[in-house]
Structure formats: structure tokens, C-alpha cells
Amino acid sequence: MSADITAETPAKGTSLQLGHILRRAEPIIISLIAMLAGLALFGLFLLAVGKSPITFYELVYKAGFGSAFSWQNTLSRAAPLLLSALCVALPARLGLVVIGGEGAIVLGGVAAGAAGMYLPGLPGAIGIAAMMIAAAIAGGAWIGAVGAMRHYRGVNETISSLLMAYIAIALMNHLVEGPLRDPASLNKPSTAPIEAAYRIGEMPFLGTHWGLGLGVLACIACWVLIDRTSWGFAARIAGGNTRAAEVQGLPVGRLVIGFTALGGALAGLAGMMEVAAVHGSANASLAAGYGYTGILIAFLARHNPLAIIPVALLLAGFEASSGLVQRRLDLPDATVLVLQGFVFITILLSETAYGRFKLFRPDEWRRK
Amino acid sequence: MKTPTRRQFLKTTSLVAGAAALGSALPFSAARAAGLTIGFIYVGPKDDYGYNQAHAEGAAAVKAMEGVTVVEEENVAETVDVQKSMESMINFDGASLLFPTSFGYFDPHILALAPKYPDVRFEHCGGLWSADKHPKNTGSYFGYIGMGQFLNGIAAGHATKSKKIGFVAAKPIPQVLLNINSFLLGARTVDPSITCQVIFTGEWSLAVKEAEATNALADQGVDVVTCHVDGPKVVMETAAGRGMYLCGYHANQSPLAPDKYLTGAEWNWANVYTGMVKTVQSGGTIPNFVRGGLAEGFIKMSPLGPAVSDAARKQFTETHDAIMKGNYAVINGPMKDNKGNVIATAGQSFVETDVALESMDYLVDGVIGSTS
Numbered sequence: 001m002s003a004d005i006t007a008e009t010p011a012k013g014t015s016l017q018l019g020h021i022l023r024r025a026e027p028i029i030i031s032l033i034a035m036l037a038g039l040a041l042f043g044l045f046l047l048a049v050g051k052s053p054i055t056f057y058e059l060v061y062k063a064g065f066g067s068a069f070s071w072q073n074t075l076s077r078a079a080p081l082l083l084s085a086l087c088v089a090l091p092a093r094l095g096l097v098v099i100g101g102e103g104a105i106v107l108g109g110v111a112a113g114a115a116g117m118y119l120p121g122l123p124g125a126i127g128i129a130a131m132m133i134a135a136a137i138a139g140g141a142w143i144g145a146v147g148a149m150r151h152y153r154g155v156n157e158t159i160s161s162l163l164m165a166y167i168a169i170a171l172m173n174h175l176v177e178g179p180l181r182d183p184a185s186l187n188k189p190s191t192a193p194i195e196a197a198y199r200i201g202e203m204p205f206l207g208t209h210w211g212l213g214l215g216v217l218a219c220i221a222c223w224v225l226i227d228r229t230s231w232g233f234a235a236r237i238a239g240g241n242t243r244a245a246e247v248q249g250l251p252v253g254r255l256v257i258g259f260t261a262l263g264g265a266l267a268g269l270a271g272m273m274e275v276a277a278v279h280g281s282a283n284a285s286l287a288a289g290y291g292y293t294g295i296l297i298a299f300l301a302r303h304n305p306l307a308i309i310p311v312a313l314l315l316a317g318f319e320a321s322s323g324l325v326q327r328r329l330d331l332p333d334a335t336v337l338v339l340q341g342f343v344f345i346t347i348l349l350s351e352t353a354y355g356r357f358k359l360f361r362p363d364e365w366r367r368k
Numbered sequence: 369m370k371t372p373t374r375r376q377f378l379k380t381t382s383l384v385a386g387a388a389a390l391g392s393a394l395p396f397s398a399a400r401a402a403g404l405t406i407g408f409i410y411v412g413p414k415d416d417y418g419y420n421q422a423h424a425e426g427a428a429a430v431k432a433m434e435g436v437t438v439v440e441e442e443n444v445a446e447t448v449d450v451q452k453s454m455e456s457m458i459n460f461d462g463a464s465l466l467f468p469t470s471f472g473y474f475d476p477h478i479l480a481l482a483p484k485y486p487d488v489r490f491e492h493c494g495g496l497w498s499a500d501k502h503p504k505n506t507g508s509y510f511g512y513i514g515m516g517q518f519l520n521g522i523a524a525g526h527a528t529k530s531k532k533i534g535f536v537a538a539k540p541i542p543q544v545l546l547n548i549n550s551f552l553l554g555a556r557t558v559d560p561s562i563t564c565q566v567i568f569t570g571e572w573s574l575a576v577k578e579a580e581a582t583n584a585l586a587d588q589g590v591d592v593v594t595c596h597v598d599g600p601k602v603v604m605e606t607a608a609g610r611g612m613y614l615c616g617y618h619a620n621q622s623p624l625a626p627d628k629y630l631t632g633a634e635w636n637w638a639n640v641y642t643g644m645v646k647t648v649q650s651g652g653t654i655p656n657f658v659r660g661g662l663a664e665g666f667i668k669m670s671p672l673g674p675a676v677s678d679a680a681r682k683q684f685t686e687t688h689d690a691i692m693k694g695n696y697a698v699i700n701g702p703m704k705d706n707k708g709n710v711i712a713t714a715g716q717s718f719v720e721t722d723v724a725l726e727s728m729d730y731l732v733d734g735v736i737g738s739t740s
Contacts, residue, residue, distance in 0.1 A: 062460075063456065063460070069455065069456075069459050072452075073452045073455070073456065076448045076451075076452060077448065077449070077452070170570070173570050173571075177539065177540070177740075178740060186496075186541065186542050186726070186727050187471050187494060187541045187542055187543055188471055188472050188475070188541075189539065189541065274447070278447065278448050278476065279447075279476055280475075280476050283472075284472075284571075285445070285446040285447055285472055288445045288446075288447045288449070289445070319449075320452065320456075322441075323441045323444070323452075323453045323456050323457075324456060324460055326440070326441050326442070327439045327440065327441065327457075327460075327461065332442075333441070333442050333443045333444075334443075
């Protein structure tokens, strides 16, 4: 992970501003070109199986972004992805690759369901707040433990977070089928339905629940945390070189555990939103793979919390179009996964393009 | 790259034209094809040799009918995804009859959409529709497939030499428990000393655990196996590899191991779905709560395989005929569960249509395993 801390060389007037814009534009332009290359490659793939790429992309546009309903569809799917992507992006700033956000989502959902079940009769806002706190604690403790194992015992966080996601899903199944099961949930074991006052409704005009608003706010807050606070600065230093950060006296342990726990808490909130806004109770439907799509989004956004918003909308739009693509073009549902794969690979490959174009390096212009 | 054939060209241009025509229409006045548009939604792949394939075969039968357009989507999760898939079928395809086939689609997803689209009929597989709780434009249907597992059990009871039969199950929920109990009780009509070992995998679709469970059963001396998971393919292939006899479930799995396959309890959704669509086409209304068994053509048995003995064939056919007459009871008192609790007193019977069976929470005496 490259910590962007190169000192700006003094320059004058407009060329300073232009240089600043160009430096900022580098990741955007390279990512966009890489994405277009991915889409074009996928077009070749479609031609190879005898389908029209133009029709395909028309359908993707139509089903994902072409009408009010399409936008509702896309926004609803994006809501949990914003938070689950942050669970990858925040630890990534410390150089940690955490891929087990799914575990925090399901346990956050179960904790929220349990809180709703055991704390009945409170005013709606307080009940919802209690569910959010329970979910954030469950998710934060789960991924925070990954960070703690990494820091104190040197356990590889990628492997441990993935394995802990499986444990989390097994734990969720045990809880909703055992101690927390509502006896009335016969063929779909679930916790007892939370009461109506604890349900979270839709945002005005958007036709999607407040999880989207929470996700966008969380992305902005995380961007501020990373780019505009000394904590974020310290995290980026530690991500660039842990030893150097320790020598400088930075609290690397607290940073590692804090950032992983924060990421887990946000993923836990995604699970809470699924319970409070969609399902009304916690059950096995919580393990819907949002945690894994979040990995893809965080990497595509290069772990920039603000970039997560458009990337999540784009991938949600792809997923929203999956149905229409299946029905109109008679392609299997995995088609959209192949498309995501192509884009993912071209964007990862584009990492090698950084720093190679003088256009984005204004301080090198005159040195020549 | 090869030049496109005329057929491809026509297909492509017509799709483009179709998409353009649809694009110009408002989202809520979707272009309606002549006749009835019906949407089918599956939770897994359409070719899973199991639950979803059984429904997809039903959808294929509807597709062959006059005056209907069928649209399908597979691998749709029981989340907001299925709500949007249903709405997409309504808005873009003009679907007015939907079959979201997974149990988990009903509450909360169908229940969230039904009031928004009062002109669309939502037909759901497996649920317990009730007039005071659920919207009038929703309905539930299911079949007494436990009877099929009872017949499976008869075939298994004749085939087993170790007197141990096995069951790979997903979750200890009523529909699954009824199948396990019926399987053992069928086998016990042949020999009351037979026991049935059950292993729960905990997930509807988890191939690795299904294979492990099947191998564990084989290691314990079980020589006939059946299952209740979404896709029985892994269980069937693993069991055949270990030399066990097989009883199928959901769909016909005999192509996977023709020599070892005894019979199987299959859904007959083709019959059910074409019947429902005919009702709608003739202006009628599908009842909100629909159930049926062998006699009503909701379920059927796979043809008996070559390994089925003459004695087994005879008993199987006699029982099959008795079930076809209706009011057949698998659970007849006195009977205890495998913890010693009385589940039926002397003279008490639960016939196949008894709604009490749909909230079963026990394993009968002779089943080795636990519901929790």
C-alpha cells in the first residue's frame, strides 16, 4: 500500500494548481481506462459465445440505471455493500488485507436481532439505537479480534478473517436454530420478529432503506478519518512501514486493533440494517455474500472511502441487471460475475501503470 | 471471429429492437406480450438435480403451453435481491403470475411486495398461507412428499443387508423431519429392527459437508441412503462410489448411478403448474392454500431400478396403490419419538393431509440423531 506522503515541490501559480489536479486525477483516469478495457474485453467474451455486447450493455444500462425503478433496484443493492466495503478499506490503510467482513455482517445481524428480541417496548429510536450498538459491538469485536491476533501473535489476518467468517456463519446458524430461535418460525429458523417500532423505513423519494444513507455517511466519515485526521495519517504511515512507525513512537497496536474493529463495527451495522429494514428478524439469509462483494468494491476503489460510493453503485447496477440479462439474452446468471471478474483484473493490473505517465507527475516536467 | 449467421443476426437485431421498444415505454407500463406472462425464480441453479431442477422442469412444461410467456431467474438470494427480481419481472416483462419457489422468499419478501402489486398473483411453494395474516393475492402450495419418502423406505428396507439405512439432511425443520421419519417407517414395514442414521449438514447447499456426511454413513455400515438437501447430486454420486444403494429426492437422479438407484420421491410440478396456469387462463382463481400428494399428481416416484427385488416391487406397488386411495397415515399410534416421548397414543393416526405434520419437531424411535 503506497502511503501518499511525497512532499510537494514548490512551484508557482497555475502550474501548482494544475499539478495538484493532475496528481489527484491519476487514480481516477487510470481506473476509468482500466474499467473500460475490462468492459471491452468482456465484450469480446460475449462475441465469442455469440451474443451482442451492445445489447448486453444496453440491458445493463436499462436494468441498472435507465429508469426510476432501475435506480431503486441499484440503490437497494448498494446499501449493504458500502458498509461491507469499508470493512476491507479501513484495515487496508494499515496494510492489512481483511476479507472476512461476511462474519461481522452475520453476527451484527444476529446481535441486532437478539437486542430487538430482548429489549421490547422501548421507544423506537432507543430500540433502534440499542440494535445498532449491539451490532457494532458484535462486528467490531469479531474483526477487532482479527487485528489483535495479527498484532500480538503475528497471525495472518487474511486467513484468520476468512476462517472466522465460516465460524461466524456456523455460530449464527447455531444461535438462530437453537437458543435464539422463535418457535413459531417452523421451516425457516429465525429469531422472533422485531417489533414494528424498531423497523427502519425507506428514505424519501429513493425507494430504498436508510442503510444507504448510513453507508454514504460512513464512507464520508471514514474519508475524513483517513485523509484529514492525525489518526488517519498515523495509520497510513504504519501501513507504509510498520517498523518505521514503531520507531517513530506511533501506537501501531492501537491503530491496528482500532481500524479493524471500526471496519468490523461498520460491517456489523450492515447486518443490523438487513435485520431492521429488510428481514425483520435474524436468520440464515444474512449470509448473502455482501462481505465478499465488499472486497471487490474496496479493491476497485483502491481503498479510498469516497471512491467506494461510485464503485458500489456501479457493481450494484451490474447485479441489478443480472436478472434482465438472464431473461432477455438467455445467459446464465454467472455472466455478471464474469463481467465483475474482468473489471477486477484489469483494475488490479492497472496498478502497474501508476507513476509511469509524466502527465501526472508535474514536478518531473521541468527536470528533464 | 466468424461472421454472424442469419439466425444470429435476426436474433440480435430483434433483441436490439425489442430493447429499444421497451426503453421507450415507461417503467410501469411494461410492454405486455400477448397472453399471460409468468415468472419463475429459483434460489439455486436450474440444473442442480434437485429442488430447483424440479421447479425448472415444471416451468418448462408451462413454457410449452399456448398463450404464455415464461421468464426465469436462477441463483436469486433470499434478500432484497428477490424483491427486485420480482419487481423487475413485473415492470420489464409484464409478469402477472409469479412463482418465487424458495421457502425463504415468502416472509418478508413476497409479503412486502404483494400489497404494492394487487393485480399480480404471487404463488409460493411450501408456506402456510392463512387468510387472516396474508394478502389475498398470495397463495401457498406444497405436496405430501413424505409419502414418497415412505415408499423410498420400503425399497430401502428390502435392499439393506446391514439393517442400517442413512439420511443426509440439511436442517432439522418440520419438512425435513417428516421425510426422515417417513423413510424409516417405510423401511420398518419390511423389518422392524432397521435403524436410520441421520446427519444434518446445517446448510441447504454445502457440497463438501454432504460428501463428508455420506462417507461417514458408509463408514458406519449404512448401505442405503437418501437425503433432503437442495441438490442431491453429491450425496448420490458419493454413495454410489461407496457401493451404497440410493433413494432419490426432489428429481430423478437415476442417470447419476442407474445400477444403484432404487427409486426416488420426485416433485411433479409440471402437472401442478400447468393446472394452475390453465385455471388462470380460463378466468378462474387459484385457491390460496393448495396441497396435494401422489393421488393429486403433486409428487411421483422414479421408475424402480434394476436392483429392486420382486418382493420389494410387490410391496412397493401395493402401498403405492393404497396411498393413491387417500387418507393414508404413516404415523400410527402407539408410537414414541427417539427420546421416549409419546407422539401418538394407541389408535391415533396422522393422515397425510393433517396440518399438524407441517409443524413436526421430533424424530421417531429408531432414528439415530438429534433435532438440536
